[in-house]
Amino acid sequence: MRLAVVGAGAVGRSVVELAGEYGHEVVAVADSSSAVVADGTGDRVAGVDADAVVARKAERGIVGDGDPADVLAAEYDALVEATPTTLGDAEPGFSHAREALERDRHVVLANKGPVAERFGDLRAAEADSAGEVRFEATVGGAIPAVSTVEDIEPGHVTAVRGVLNGTANFILTRMAAEGLDYEHVLAEAQDLGVAEADPAFDVDGTDAALKCVILANVLSFGAADDPADAREFTLDDADVEGIRDVPGSALRLAAEDGQTVRLIGEATGGSVRVAPRLVPENGTLAVSGTQNIVQIETSHAGRLNISGRGAGGPETASAVLGDVGRLE
Numbered sequence: 001m002r003l004a005v006v007g008a009g010a011v012g013r014s015v016v017e018l019a020g021e022y023g024h025e026v027v028a029v030a031d032s033s034s035a036v037v038a039d040g041t042g043d044r045v046a047g048v049d050a051d052a053v054v055a056r057k058a059e060r061g062i063v064g065d066g067d068p069a070d071v072l073a074a075e076y077d078a079l080v081e082a083t084p085t086t087l088g089d090a091e092p093g094f095s096h097a098r099e100a101l102e103r104d105r106h107v108v109l110a111n112k113g114p115v116a117e118r119f120g121d122l123r124a125a126e127a128d129s130a131g132e133v134r135f136e137a138t139v140g141g142a143i144p145a146v147s148t149v150e151d152i153e154p155g156h157v158t159a160v161r162g163v164l165n166g167t168a169n170f171i172l173t174r175m176a177a178e179g180l181d182y183e184h185v186l187a188e189a190q191d192l193g194v195a196e197a198d199p200a201f202d203v204d205g206t207d208a209a210l211k212c213v214i215l216a217n218v219l220s221f222g223a224a225d226d227p228a229d230a231r232e233f234t235l236d237d238a239d240v241e242g243i244r245d246v247p248g249s250a251l252r253l254a255a256e257d258g259q260t261v262r263l264i265g266e267a268t269g270g271s272v273r274v275a276p277r278l279v280p281e282n283g284t285l286a287v288s289g290t291q292n293i294v295q296i297e298t299s300h301a302g303r304l305n306i307s308g309r310g311a312g313g314p315e316t317a318s319a320v321l322g323d324v325g326r327l328e
Helices: 010-022 050-060 093-102 113-117 119-127 145-152 166-178 182-192 206-223 248-256 313-327
Strands: 002-006 025-030 035-037 078-081 106-109 157-163 259-267 272-280 291-298 303-309
Touching: 002 010, 010 025, 010 050, 010 313, 025 050, 078 093, 078 313, 093 106, 093 113, 093 119, 106 313, 113 119, 113 206, 119 206, 145 157, 145 206, 145 291, 145 303, 157 206, 166 182, 166 248, 166 259, 166 291, 206 259, 206 272, 248 259
Parallel strands: 002 025, 002 078, 078 106
Antiparallel strands: 025 035, 157 259, 157 291, 259 272, 291 303
């Protein structure tokens, strides 16, 4: 399949690097200020030089000499939207997806914004298109959470919960293991590159909440006989509490009772909640470090647990390319 990749951060670059291993060809790449588009038309379009694109981005900060708008007009089968997540109107990611769908192209999202903030609009655009929208990479990196819910069928899933942010989990794990307070471990995480210079998106629970909002939309729309009857969720509908106020003493007291604290997100077809919760110290939800875990509660198959790497360029790119494979 011919791919156009919009966004050249860690995920976008990894898609460009790995697409060939999955049997796909990247024919166009854009970052925020530049682009490269392969020569040719129709079936005569050859792929871009992936190594050259990645090297140029590393050395010069651009992927090519073209206009980013040219990528959306290129000859591709699926658009990979990997620009940074934005809230509210979810732009420019939503417009990129809509433009591709209007051309009857497929869309694979690594950008959470369109599915967390404009899910109904996205589904409406998909309904008017011959293209399909996939978004496995928006929830849990390499963990196949969305596709597993779809395979079970959303109407048979009662809830999805889990640890869905690696930065927050690293901090809580270190606080528990070393008896340290939040600020000390945050500084350590920033030094290691696990936490951003501004960690708010992770430690305040926003990232986990967006993932849970996406899952709630999958459950709500997937279980509805008519999409018009489904409840649409956005971040504003989520009840969110982060980890900034979790004291080291709380983790020490929890350990005395064989428990620990994790930032747990939960989504159903009717609510979204994210907050620090007590969990058994040796229980399934007590994953350590930057690991993520998703628990899926089902009507007939009991509880399913899926864990793995919830972030990272190659890890998330594997989810993107898995979605591309589902479109073939």
